[in-house]
Amino acid sequence: MTPLLEIERLCAGYGAITVLRDVSLSVAAGQVAALLGANGAGKTTLLRAVSGMIPSTGAIRMEQHLLSGLPTEAIAQRGVAHVPEGRGTFAHLSVDENLQLGAWLRRDRAGIARDRERMFQHFPRLKERLRQQAGTLSGGEQQMLAIARALMSRPRLLLLDEPSFGLAPILVDELFVALARIRSEEQVAMLLVEQNAHAALEFSDHAYLLEAGELATHGSAQALRGDARVQRAYLGK
Amino acid sequence: MSTDIFLHQLFAGLTAGAIYASLAVALVMVWRSTHHLNFAQGEMAMFSTYVALALIEAGLGYWSAFAATLGLSFLASVAIERLIVAPVARSQPLATVIVFVALLAIFHSLASWLFTPVLREFPSPFPAGTLPGFPYLSGHAAGVVALTLLELAAVWLFFRFTRLGLAMRAVAQNPVSSRLVGIPAARMLALGWGLAGALGACAGMMIAPIIYLDPNMMAGVLLYGFAATLLGGIANPWGAAAGGLIVGLLDSLVGAWLIGPELKLSFALTLIVAVLLVRPAGLFARAQRSRV
Amino acid sequence: MTGKSRPGTFRQILIAGALALALAAPWLVSDYRLFQLTQVCVLAIAMLGLNLLTGWCGQISLGHGAFFALGAYLSAWFMQQAGIPDWLTLPGCAALCFTAGWLFGLPAARLEGLYLALASFALAVAVPQLCKHPVLSAWTGGSNGLVLNAVEAPALWPLSAEHWTYALALCTLLAAMGLTHRLVRGQLGLAMRALRDHPTAASTIGINSARLKAQIFGVSAMFAGIAGALSAITVRYVGPDSFDMFLSISLLVGIVVGGLASIPGSVAGALFVQFVPHTAEQISREAAWAIYGACLLIALWVAPGGLAGLVRRMGDSRGARTTG
Numbered sequence: 087m088t089p090l091l092e093i094e095r096l097c098a099g100y101g102a103i104t105v106l107r108d109v110s111l112s113v114a115a116g117q118v119a120a121l122l123g124a125n126g127a128g129k130t131t132l133l134r135a136v137s138g139m140i141p142s143t144g145a146i147r148m149e150q151h152l153l154s155g156l157p158t159e160a161i162a163q164r165g166v167a168h169v170p171e172g173r174g175t176f177a178h179l180s181v182d183e184n185l186q187l188g189a190w191l192r193r194d195r196a197g198i199a200r201d202r203e204r205m206f207q208h209f210p211r212l213k214e215r216l217r218q219q220a221g222t223l224s225g226g227e228q229q230m231l232a233i234a235r236a237l238m239s240r241p242r243l244l245l246l247d248e249p250s251f252g253l254a255p256i257l258v259d260e261l262f263v264a265l266a267r268i269r270s271e272e273q274v275a276m277l278l279v280e281q282n283a284h285a286a287l288e289f290s291d292h293a294y295l296l297e298a299g300e301l302a303t304h305g306s307a308q309a310l311r312g313d314a315r316v317q318r319a320y321l322g323k
Numbered sequence: 324m325s326t327d328i329f330l331h332q333l334f335a336g337l338t339a340g341a342i343y344a345s346l347a348v349a350l351v352m353v354w355r356s357t358h359h360l361n362f363a364q365g366e367m368a369m370f371s372t373y374v375a376l377a378l379i380e381a382g383l384g385y386w387s388a389f390a391a392t393l394g395l396s397f398l399a400s401v402a403i404e405r406l407i408v409a410p411v412a413r414s415q416p417l418a419t420v421i422v423f424v425a426l427l428a429i430f431h432s433l434a435s436w437l438f439t440p441v442l443r444e445f446p447s448p449f450p451a452g453t454l455p456g457f458p459y460l461s462g463h464a465a466g467v468v469a470l471t472l473l474e475l476a477a478v479w480l481f482f483r484f485t486r487l488g489l490a491m492r493a494v495a496q497n498p499v500s501s502r503l504v505g506i507p508a509a510r511m512l513a514l515g516w517g518l519a520g521a522l523g524a525c526a527g528m529m530i531a532p533i534i535y536l537d538p539n540m541m542a543g544v545l546l547y548g549f550a551a552t553l554l555g556g557i558a559n560p561w562g563a564a565a566g567g568l569i570v571g572l573l574d575s576l577v578g579a580w581l582i583g584p585e586l587k588l589s590f591a592l593t594l595i596v597a598v599l600l601v602r603p604a605g606l607f608a609r610a611q612r613s614r615v
Numbered sequence: 616m617t618g619k620s621r622p623g624t625f626r627q628i629l630i631a632g633a634l635a636l637a638l639a640a641p642w643l644v645s646d647y648r649l650f651q652l653t654q655v656c657v658l659a660i661a662m663l664g665l666n667l668l669t670g671w672c673g674q675i676s677l678g679h680g681a682f683f684a685l686g687a688y689l690s691a692w693f694m695q696q697a698g699i700p701d702w703l704t705l706p707g708c709a710a711l712c713f714t715a716g717w718l719f720g721l722p723a724a725r726l727e728g729l730y731l732a733l734a735s736f737a738l739a740v741a742v743p744q745l746c747k748h749p750v751l752s753a754w755t756g757g758s759n760g761l762v763l764n765a766v767e768a769p770a771l772w773p774l775s776a777e778h779w780t781y782a783l784a785l786c787t788l789l790a791a792m793g794l795t796h797r798l799v800r801g802q803l804g805l806a807m808r809a810l811r812d813h814p815t816a817a818s819t820i821g822i823n824s825a826r827l828k829a830q831i832f833g834v835s836a837m838f839a840g841i842a843g844a845l846s847a848i849t850v851r852y853v854g855p856d857s858f859d860m861f862l863s864i865s866l867l868v869g870i871v872v873g874g875l876a877s878i879p880g881s882v883a884g885a886l887f888v889q890f891v892p893h894t895a896e897q898i899s900r901e902a903a904w905a906i907y908g909a910c911l912l913i914a915l916w917v918a919p920g921g922l923a924g925l926v927r928r929m930g931d932s933r934g935a936r937t938t939g
Contacts, residue, residue, distance in 0.1 A: 137503065162505035174500040176493055187493050190486070191505040239504065360729055407912060414919030417675070421871045421911060424864060428908035436901045546740070553733050589744045592737035599730050600722050 090115040090275045091136070091148055091243055098128075098135040098142035105131045106299045108144070113243065113292075118269060118276045120286040120307065122316060123296035129279040130171050132296070133245045136277070137161055137168045148243065163191060167241035171248060173232040177221030181212055184220050184231055188238030198238070204271070205234040208264050226257040230264070237272060244276045250285060258282065262289055287311050332575050334459040339547075340571025341468040342533065345526035346541075346548035347555070347563035348474050349519045354557050355482055356491040356515025359412075359419050363426035364523045365545030369538065370430045371396040371524035372531050373438045376445060385448050389528060393521045400520025401513045409512065434538040445531035467529045471564070474522060478560045491515055546588070547574065550595045556605030565607065570595070626927065630879075637785060646777045650849070651889060653777075656784035657845045659885035660791045662869045663878065664838025669867070670876035671799055672831045673811030675728065678735030679866050681742040682836040684858035686712050686843030688746070691761045691853045692754065700769065701848040702783055708844040709837050716836020720829035739863040746855035760854025763847065780849040787845060791838060792878050798834070799876075807831060839866075872914045874921025883922040887914065 089112035099105040105128045113119040121129050135142040138158040146153040153161050162168075167188075176184050185205065189198045206213040209230040215223060220231060229249055236244055249265075250258045262285050269276065280286035287293060287307045294304040295316055302315055310316050346365060353361045371392055378388035403426070411418045434440075449466030453459070482488040494501045494511040501508050527541070534540060551570045555562025573591050598606065636643075640652055665679050686708045693704040719738065726734050746755045755761070768779035798804060806827055809817040818824055847853050869888040874880020895906035918925040 139499070139502075157507075158499075158502035159505050159507050162503055168503050170500070170503065174497065174503065176497050176500060178496055179489075179493065183489060186486075186489060187501075187504050187506075190490060235504070411912075411915050411919065414915075415875070417669070417867075417871050417875060418915050418919060420675075421868055421915060424868055425908035425911035425915075428904040428911070432902050432905035432908070436905065550733060553730055557729065589737070589741035592733075592740060596734040596737050599734065600725055603725050603727065603730060605730075 088115075088149075089113060090117075091277065092145070093132075093136070094145040094147075096132065096135060096142055096144035096146065098131055098140055098144075100131075100140065104299070106135065106142075106296075109296070109299070109301050111294050111301065111304065113275050113277050115242070115275055116273050117292060118278060118290040120283075120290035120293040121277060121279045121296060122283050122286060122293055122310075123302075125281075126298075127296040128299045129296055130247055131299075133168060133170075133247050133277070133279055136245060137166065137170075162239070165239075165242035166245065167236035167239050167243070168245040169232045169236045169247060169249065171251075173228050175220040175223075175228050175231055175235070177219070179220055180217050181220055181223070181231055182216045184235050185212075185238055188235035191239055197240075201238055201240065205237060208237075208268060209234055225252050226254075226261070229253065229261065233264075233268075237268065237274070241274055244274050246276060246278045246280075248279055248281055250280060250282045258285060265289060283316060287316075330459050333572070334464070336572035336575030337568065338460070338464040338467065338533070338571070339574055340551075340568035341464070341471045342526075342530050342544060342567075343548045343551045343570050344564040344567030345467065345471040345474065345529055346523065346544055347552040347567050348471070348478055348560055349522035349526060350548060350552045351557065351560045351563050352478060352522055353515060353519040354495075354552075356495050356518070357512050358495040359408075359416075359423075360549070360552075360557070361423050361426075361516075361519065362545060362549060363423045363430060364519060365541030365548065366427050366430035366434070367396070367400070367520060368523035368527035368530075369536075369541040370434050371520070372445065372527035372536055372540075373434055375524070375528055376443060376531075376536060377438075379446065385446055389448070392524050392528065396520040396524035397517040401517040403520075404513045404516035405509075408516070409509065431538055438538075440538050443531075443536040445528070445536045447532035463532055467533070470525070470529060474525065475560045475564050478522075482560075487514075543588075547571075547591070550592060553605055554595050554598060556608030559605075559607050562605060562607035566605075629926065641778045641781060646775075649777050649781050651893075653781045653784045653849050654846075655882075655885045655889045656781075656788040657842045657849065657885075658866070658869065658888055659882045660784075660788055660845065661839045661842035661866055662873065662881040662884050663791050663795050664835040664842070665866050666870045666876060666878075666881050667795060667798065667807075667838070668831050668835035670870055670874075670880075671804065671811065672807040672828070673814075674828060674831070675732045675867075676735040676832075676835070677732050677860075677863050677867060678738035679835070679839045680858050680860065680863035681735075681738040682712050682716055682839035683843035683846070683862060683866075684742050684746070684853075684855075685715055685836075686840030687847040687853045687858065688755055688761070688843075689840070690844035690847040691763055694763055694847070695761060701766070702769070704848070705787070705841055705844055708840050712840025712843075713833040713837035715840070717829050717833030719836070720832025721825070723832065724825040724828040736860065736863070739860045743855040743859050746858075755855070756853075758855060760852060760857075763851040763853075766848070766851065780845075784845050784849065787841060788882075791841070795878055803830075868911065872911065872918075872922060874923035877921060877923045879926075880921045880923035883926075887922065 091113040093109065093111050096106055096109045097104060109132060111119065121132065123129050131140065134140045136146055136153065138153070138156055138161045142154060148164055148166065151164060153164065176187060185202060189201070192198055211227055212231055212234060215227065220228065223231060233249065249261060253261065266289065278286055278290060287310060290307045292304070293307045293310045295302045295310065303313060346368065349364050349368070350360060353359065353364065374395060375388050375392040378391055379385065383391065408419060408422055411422050447463040450462035453461050454465055482492060490501065490506045491511045491514065494506060494508045498508045530544060531540065547570050551566035552563045554569060555564065555566030570591060573594065574587060577587070577590060641649060661679060661683055665676060668674050668676055689708045689711055690704040693699045693707060694701060723731060723734055745751060747758045749757070766776035766780055768774040768776065774782065806822050809822055810824055810827060814824065865888045869884030870881060872887050873882070873884025891910050892903065892907050895910065896903040898906055914922065
């Protein structure tokens with residue numbers, strides 16, 4: 087399978103501080119890749135580098151097109167949708183306006199309307215709260231809104247930064263059920279950063295483990311479930 | 324206090340209100356698109372008006388000069404945003420306030436230096452004299468009121484119903500997320516400034532026939548315009564209009580009978596501040612709730 | 616650690632050098648320059664006050680000229696009507712201005728950002744107008760203001776007028792810097808920064824923001840009032856036109872250009888605000904403010920974190936880099 091997203095020897099950081107060193111990974115079309123690692127390992131930094139939010143060296147390619155060096159909005163145009171850390175909802179705008187913004191790059195009215203309906207099927211609670219200010223939604227609802235917004239652009243690649251963060255376990259289950267449904271219906275590839283290694287490995291096809299900014303290991307999700315290093319990263323064994 | 328005099332003062336206040344509202348529209352435009360309040364807007368508007376006068380004196384017809392001035396103001400404002408404001412805005416919010424102070428100083432001083440600081444007459448496109456059968460409002464004042472209402476409606480519709488307006492609001496609130504959905508944030512900021520500059524130029528050209536053109540023309544107007552904007556709730560053009568009207572009427576009626584010209588400004592501002600204490604986000608603002 | 620000591624040493628040398636120059640100034644420069652330096656001290660004190668409120672606490676004020684004026688008029692009145700020696704007026708002015716600031720800060724605490732800016736600006740606009748008003752002119756001297764007798768140094772120290780006022784201003788500045796340093800390093804400083812950076816969260820950990828804001832307003836106004844009093848003492852004239860809105864704006868300009876939340880920044884800002892407009896006027900009288908505006912833009916472009924930050928970065932770059 088030719089990879090949809092290919093990252094080669096990525097180095098990125100903040101100012102004088104280098105966080106990622108020579109990280110390489112790839113995500114195939116329609117596949118889910120999980121990015122695991124302890125706090126501070128560089129997972130969020132990697133997603134930010136892919137989105138062009140921070141400068142980086144090394145190559146980031148989406149189906150042979152070079153993403154590195156492009157501004158964030160151009161990368162979004164190429165079909166990358168990023169649900170950032172903290173959700174990034176437009177807090178003072180309504181749920182409806184948030185969804186409209188998700189589809190900002192698209193001009194096909196009918197298609198957008200159809201996709202909105204599909205979002206409501208994935209996340210019925212959003213339909214109830216359509217006119218409500220996004221900032222007043224609960225954490226779980228904001229997460230759903232953030233994902234729905236990202237999907238409204240019909241992306242080919244979805245970057246998810248810790249979607250389960252701050253959610254109660256029952257909501258986390260709900261979330262991953264929704265993600266599974268999205269995965270089968272939307273045919274979108276995902277790069278999933280998760281603290282909740284268990285849920286992430288259940289859900290993904292392939293997984294990468296970051297340790298202190300470097301790639302420690304990778305393999306199929308099944309293989310990594312038993313990997314001692316993964317267990318150490320999350321359980322301190 | 325005869326009814327006649329009262330009505331004169333009332334409509335003078337209405338006219339003044341329209342003046343403040345027209346500048347307030349430009350302020351609302353800048354605010355909604357950038358979340359900064361450009362208080363150099365008044366001086367830029369004054370400068371634009373001088374440019375318009377120069378074009379008219381060079382032989383251009385009124386409406387040609389009007390259109391050309393709007394265009395030039397748009398372009399100049401875009402350039403200022405890209406070259407001067409944006410590089411500084413990245414560092415910290417208060418620095419942009421100082422940028423506005425600098426712009427205010429530069430435009431005011433340049434106007435005094437390039438165009439002699441003598442009161443100049445500025446032509447009005449509306450019929451001279453008072454309206455037939457209605458001696459309290461001049462043709463020009465009625466024109467200003469009508470035009471201001473038109474601008475307000477346009478700005479409101481723009482932000483509420485257009486794709487571009489939504490994008491600009493998004494950029495002002497959350498530039499990072501805006502870029503993630505594909506909006507070219509930098510261009511939106513520049514566009515917001517450009518539109519505000521054009522709106523300001525329009526305000527200047529409407530105001531000049533009434534209070535005569537000189538480099539200090541906008542100083543008082545800006546303060547009241549600023550106050551009007553905040554009074555009405557800064558995000559809402561209609562609120563700004565209402566604010567402008569209230570301020571105009573306050574200025575006219577209170578100034579004439581209660582306080583006298585020396586304390587007029589202080590009184591008006593104090594009253595506005597008192598209102599803000601009761602309604603901290605302005606009279607017509609929607610409450611914005613925030614979570615930690 | 617060698618890495619850390621080099622930037623620190625650079626800064627210590629710089630501070631020692633500045634202090635030495637400041638102390639030696641009366642013998643190094645002309646009387647007029649010394650007068651200007653005295654005004655720099657005065658402005659720096661006011662800017663320290665504003666910096667406490669705006670830089671460390673995040674509350675923008677466009678009205679500190681009003682407290683400055685209050686301090687000036689109070690001091691002038693004390694000196695003229697009550698015959699109190701100049702330096703003795705300072706404590707009284709400090710206490711009264713603290714109270715005024717606190718009283719303003721209590722209701723003003725309800726306002727945020729722009730709205731607070733407008734409210735404080737209203738104050739700045741109102742004060743000169745009130746000073747001119749017939750009702751108060753018996754106290755303020757109306758439009759003409761109050762003219763004071765010439766400076767007299769206390770009998771104990773045979774100093775010239777300029778030396779005495781400079782010494783007074785410099786000592787007060789050093790005291791103000793010390794006080795600021797203590798305030799921001801302590802509990803109050805933590806609370807202020809919490810209020811500035813995370814206002815919603817701050818309330819959840821028990822910080823009574825309204826009371827804190829009122830307190831900081833009080834302290835900030837006190838500094839501005841002391842500065843105003845010193846201004847009256849050194850200039851020997853107070854009039855409404857000396858305290859117009861440009862003063863308030865200049866104070867804000869000074870702290871941003873000099874460096875927010877920075878003690879040396881306040882001094883840098885005072886130097887900028889005192890000397891740059893003057894120099895601009897000498898370059899071109901008609902376009903003076905345009906040049907001033909251009910200088911502001913250049914300063915912001917070159918030193919976005921303030922002039923003090925620029926100097927600090929120059930010092931840091933000489934020392935070893937610390938990596939994260």
